[in-house]
């Protein structure tokens with residue numbers, strides 16, 4: 001398998017708060033990887049470091065064999081990594097279609113962008129219906145769909161999802177995870193998904209990492225993690 | 238009634254310069270939450286640049302060249318002076334703009350001296366022999382209401398800036414990216430927008446728009462170092478009235494302030510026009526704290 005992301009012994013901090021203390025993980029082409037852990041474990045910081053929003057103080061981040069730990073966030077998007085941030089962060093004052101167009105900001109292939117827009121609309125038909133509405137008027141679930149659609153518009157080869165289930169009703173969460181699974185299969189897209197709800201993420205992932213206070217406490221296949229006692233106790237029950 | 242109409246027309250003429258300055262203030266405020274108190278002095282300074290260009294070329298080439306130069310001065314200021322204090326509390330940035338105000342004032346005094354300089358009215362727009370006579374010629378009259386050609390021209394220029402900015406913000410990818418940056422910088426970075434570049438662009442645009450206000454002011458008065466001081470205050474009032482984050486609001490706010498000022502000066506006392514204008518603004522802000530067209534009361538920090 002071809003390695004898409006290599007994250008090796010990475011340290012990162014916010015001022016004096018150490019968020020990552022030697023995290024290592026890998027994502028291969030086309031696979032879904034779960035990143036689990038309690039609140040404050042460093043999951044979001046890991047994604048922020050991959051996207052270039054947080055600079056690592058030590059360690060190596062590679063995307064498709066190229067170092068990106070000193071690369072600007074906008075360049076990283078252009079290289080093929082999109083993040084759906086925690087709390088969605090849609091442009092609430094802009095329309096749905098403007099949000100999606102912004103997703104394709106780094107692209108110059110106008111024709112392909114139009115096709116991708118149609119594809120996003122087939123994954124999330126509700127976005128097509130509401131394309132002229134302000135994003136802020138969408139429900140929480142619809143905004144999550146918009147955030148994912150916006151990230152897909154960049155035509156990424158690695159998608160980072162930060163707690164897509166946050167604040168959503170269970171039935172919507174299941175729907176969104178089904179679509180995420182489908183997108184990964186159909187697009188051959190590698191996905192690194194952060195979740196507090198482990199059973200959801202392990203349902204679509206092939207393997208997963210468990211973070212504890214900025215380090216990797218466990219790494220195993222999704223099936224083994226589902227069976228693991230410590231994971232069950234901490235995150236599944 | 239005709240007297241009233243005349244005053245509204247005069248107010249709108251004066252207000253169109255306030256509107257342009259208000260627009261410049263809003264361009265910076267909406268993307269950085271910083272009120273640029275140096276906006277007026279920057280405009281004054283760039284108008285001195287126009288004046289030195291005018292020794293060598295015609296009015297409109299000098300004007301266009303000034304806009305380009307002002308754009309780069311504005312962008313450079315953002316990169317060199319504002320960026321280092323970007324992450325500090327906004328008050329720090331605002332104090333820095335006060336420093337810029339003093340610097341532009343002193344440098345202009347040192348380079349160009351304290352004396353007023355005569356400044357020409359803009360030429361009419363001509364292509365070959367056919368001219369659009371909106372800057373020079375006899376005043377326009379309708380009944381007892383008159384408005385000078387120059388004022389018509391200034392209004393026209395204000396309108397053009399508005400339309401150009403409207404088209405840019407609403408119909409171009411760059412404009413969409415600038416709006417996105419103002420609304421949510423982190424999300425903008427995550428879609429691949431170079432946020433720093435957008436901020437520099439915002440300052441550049443504001444300086445360019447301000448330069449237009451400076452040239453129009455110098456055309457209707459004379460070129461002097463203190464010509465923008467009062468205009469900045471009225472322009473700022475217009476921006477606040479319009480809601481500080483709305484370009485359309487800035488225009489309407491600026492025009493309204495001009496009209497208030499003339500009406501108050503005429504019906505109450507010309508000595509208190511400043512105070513009366515502010516009284517009205519104060520009342521509006523008490524009733525509508527976000528201004529007439531503003532949406533957000535509290536900005537992200």
Ligand SMILES: Nc1ncnc2c1ncn2[C@@H]1O[C@H](COP(=O)(O)OP(=O)(O)O)[C@@H](O)[C@H]1O
Nearest residue numbers: 014017018019038039040041042043044045046
């Ligand atoms: N902006 C920030 N400033 C300071 N500390 C932060 C910031 N964001 C996160 N942290 C700290 O970094 C650690 C990891 O946080 P985070 O990566 O958000 O965890 P998770 O996403 O797993 O909940 C926590 O101790 C958190 O308090």
Ligand SMILES: [Mg+2]
Nearest residue numbers: 043044045086
């Ligand atoms: Mg988090």
